[in-house]
Amino acid sequence: MKELLIHTAQRTGVVSPEILSRYFAANSDDSRRVDELLLNCPDLTEDLVLKLFGEALGMAYLPEILADDVPADFIEAVPATYAQHHYLIGIRPDGDETITVVVAAPLNTSVIDNVSKMLTSPVNVALSSRAAITAAIDVAYEQKSTVIEDVAEELDAQNLDQLVDEVASSDDLLDVVNRPPVIRLVNDILFRALQMRASDIHIHPYETKIQIRYRIDGILYDTLTLNRNVLSLVISRIKVMAGMDIAERRMPQDGRCSVRIGQREIDLRVSTVPTSYGERSVLRILDKSTGLLSLNELGLWKEDLKKFDRVINRSHGVIFVTGPTGSGKSTTLYACLNRIDSTQKNVMTIEDPIEYQLGGISQMQVASKKGMTFINALRHVLRQDPDVIMVGEVRDE
Secondary structure (H helix, E strand, O other): OHHHHHHHHHHHOOOOHHHHHHHHHHOOOOOOOHHHHHOOOOOOOHHHHHHHHHHHHOOEEOOOOOHHHOOHHHHHHOOHHHHHHHOEEEEOOOOOOOOEEEEOOOOOHHHHHHHHHHHOOOOEEEEOOHHHHHHHHHHHHHOOOOHHHHHHHHHOOOOHHHHHHHOOOOOEOOOOOOOOHHHHHHHHHHHHHHHOOOOEEEEEEOOOEEEEEEEEOOEEEEEEEEEHHHHHHHHHHHHHHOOOOOOOOOOOEEEEEEEEEOOEEEEEEEEEEEEOOEEEEEEEEEEHHHOOOOHHHOOOOHHHHHHHHHHHOOOOOOOOOOOOOOOOHHHHHHHHHHHOOOOOOOEEEEEOOOOOOOOOOEEEEOEHHHOEOHHHHHHHHHHHOOOEEEEOOOOOO
16 A cells, blocks of 8 residues: 555655655554554645545545535444544535545445445445534534434333333334334334444433443444433333343343344344432443454454364364453354354353354353243253353353
C-alpha cells in the first residue's frame, strides 16, 4: 500500500512523494494501518491524505455531504453512535439505487463490511473528512423520528396494573399487528439488535431515563433512550418471555427463550440484577442462522494457524480459550471442534446452553437446578471413553 501511495503521488501530484517517503521511513516500525498513520502526518492535511487515497483506490472524495442525501433506511439500520464512532455516513444521491458509505478511514474494511451487513445490501464507498461526516451525522440523525420512539411514547401512560394483559405470548418478532405497545417496543429493540448484528442488548436504568445499548464487535453503543417510567413494563415483558418470575425484583434471575423472525430462530439468554435505579437486564443473542466459522476464517496468521492446528489435534493436553464478553470464545471453540475428525475420535461437549448443533459430536446440556453442573457432567463424560472434551465454562472452584 505504501508503494502504491508513493506511485500515486508521483503520478498525480496530489502530495509530494518525497514527504511520503520520508514519513514512511521514519515510521517504519509503526504497526498502525497506513491510513491511520498518514492521517497523523504533520506535513499533510486530512483532505490531502483522503484525496491521495481516493486517487490510489478509485474512490470519490466529497468535500461536503448533504444531509438530504442520507436515506431513511441507512438511519434506521445504523445507530448514530456507531456512525459517530467510526466516522461514516450513508448517502444515496438522486438516481442511485445503491447506498454509498462515506468514510474517513478508507482501509477500515471491516467497518464497511459491517455496515453492508446492517443494510443487507452491497454498498459503494467514498471518502470525506471527519468534520464533514460528523456534520452530516448531526443533521441527518437529528431529523430522525422512529417508530420505536413513537411506541415508547405510547407506553408513558401505561402502568403495571395493565401488564397481565399487555405481555401476552408472541414469539415471532414480525407478529406485531394489533399487539400492545410493550410487546411492539421489546420486539423492535430485539429486531434492531439483530439487524445491527449485536451480540448483546443492555437495558440500563438511570435516575431519569433508560439507556438501551447494543454490543457490536465487542463495543457497546448507545442506541435508544426511553422514559424511566416504562422500565417495569419492559423488564416484565422480557421476564415473561424468558420464563422468569415477574414479582421477584430484589434478587438476580436468569432465563432463556427463543424468538422467531419469520423462519429464522433466535435464542436469547436473559439476566436481570437489581440496581439502585431498578432492575437492569442483559440479553445475549444466539443467532443459529449465522452459521459457524472455520479456523481459516478466524483471522489468524498462517504461522499461528499451523501451530494451533497441531495443538488441537494432539492426543493430550488442555487448551484454555479466554476473553471478555463477545470476544469470540464460543466461535473459536466451535471452529476447533469442526476441525477435529469426529469420525475417528469420540468428541463430547458440556455446554450451557448448546449454541449450535454439531454433526457427529455428543453435546450435553448443563442443568444446574437438577444437579447436572459442569463438574458433575465432566465426571460422567470421563466414563464415556472420550478423545476430546469441550467444557463451556470452568467457574467451579
